[in-house]
Amino acid sequence: MSRLLLLLLLPVFLLSACGSNESWEKEEVTEVSHQILAEDVKVEWKVEGSFIQLKMENKDGKPVEKFKLNHEKLLHLIIVSKDLSYFNHIHPEYKGKGIFEIRNDFPAGGEYKLVADFKPVDGGSFTKTKWVNIEGPASEAVPITVDDNLEKTVDGKRVTLSVVPLEANKELTLKFSLVDEKMNQLITDLEPYLGAIGHVVILSEDGELYLHVHATEGQGSGPEALFETEFPKSGVYKIWGQFQKDDHVFTVSYVVNVR
Ligand SMILES: [Cu+2]
Structure with a gap:
C-alpha cells in the first residue's frame, strides 16, 4: 500500500520541483533584463x-x-x-x-x-x-596652479583641507576643517546640504576625470567634514567643497597634485 502511494506521489514531486524551478529561472531573467546599464x-x-x-x-x-x-x-x-x-x-x-x-x-x-x-x-x-x-567673447584662461597651502577663506569662513594620503589608487579621506574667521571659533552649526554634511566635486586638470565623492555617513554639523574617494591616477586635480551655514551655500576650491 505504502509502496503504491509512493509510486503515485513521486511524479507529482518531480513535476512540482521542475515547475517551480522553471518559474524561478524566468523571474531571474526578467529581473536581469530590467536593470538599466549606464551605456x-x-x-x-x-x-x-x-x-x-x-x-x-x-x-x-x-x-x-x-x-x-x-x-x-x-x-x-x-x-x-x-x-x-x-x-x-x-x-x-x-x-x-x-x-x-x-x-x-x-x-x-x-x-x-x-x-x-x-x-x-x-x-x-x-x-x-x-x-x-x-558663444560670445571668451575670457582669458586662468592657469591652474597647485596650492601649496590648503587653507582658504570664503565669506569669512576659513576652510582647511587635508588629504591623507595624497596618492593615486588608494582609498583616502578628505577632511575639511571649518573656522569662523571673525569670531575665531570652530564652526559647529553647518546645515545639511543636499542631505549630507556637504558636497564635494573633483575633476582632473584637463576636465576629463570626474570623481565620485561620498560624505562619510552620520556626521554632525562641523567643525570637520569627512569625505571618501580614490584618485584613479596621479596628476593635478581640482577639488570643490560645498557647505551650508545660515541658509547660505558656500564653495571652497583647492588644486592638489596627486602622486
Ligand atoms: Cu546637486
Whole structure:
C-alpha cells in the first residue's frame, strides 16, 4: 500500500520541483533584463545661450522617464569652464518624458564641461558628461596652479583641507576643517546640504576625470567634514567643497597634485 502511494506521489514531486524551478529561472531573467546599464542610457544635450536641456533616452530612442531621488534631487548638473576657474552646481527641473531643463548664466564664451549625475529607477548612479562651446567673447584662461597651502577663506569662513594620503589608487579621506574667521571659533552649526554634511566635486586638470565623492555617513554639523574617494591616477586635480551655514551655500576650491 505504502509502496503504491509512493509510486503515485513521486511524479507529482518531480513535476512540482521542475515547475517551480522553471518559474524561478524566468523571474531571474526578467529581473536581469530590467536593470538599466549606464551605456544603455543616452543623453541628448541641447545648449542654446543660457538654456540647457537634457533628454534621457534608452537604446531604442525611447525616453527614460523615472528617476530616483539622489541627494534630494533627481538630477545634479555640474558646470565647469575648461580652465576650471568657473564652477556651478545646479539642479535642472524635471519636465517629464525624460526631459530636464534649466538656465545657466555662463560668465563668458568658450568651452565648458557639463556633468550630469542621476539614478534611473532600475539603474545605478550614472554620470554623463558633455563638452559644449558657448558663444560670445571668451575670457582669458586662468592657469591652474597647485596650492601649496590648503587653507582658504570664503565669506569669512576659513576652510582647511587635508588629504591623507595624497596618492593615486588608494582609498583616502578628505577632511575639511571649518573656522569662523571673525569670531575665531570652530564652526559647529553647518546645515545639511543636499542631505549630507556637504558636497564635494573633483575633476582632473584637463576636465576629463570626474570623481565620485561620498560624505562619510552620520556626521554632525562641523567643525570637520569627512569625505571618501580614490584618485584613479596621479596628476593635478581640482577639488570643490560645498557647505551650508545660515541658509547660505558656500564653495571652497583647492588644486592638489596627486602622486
Ligand atoms: Cu546637486
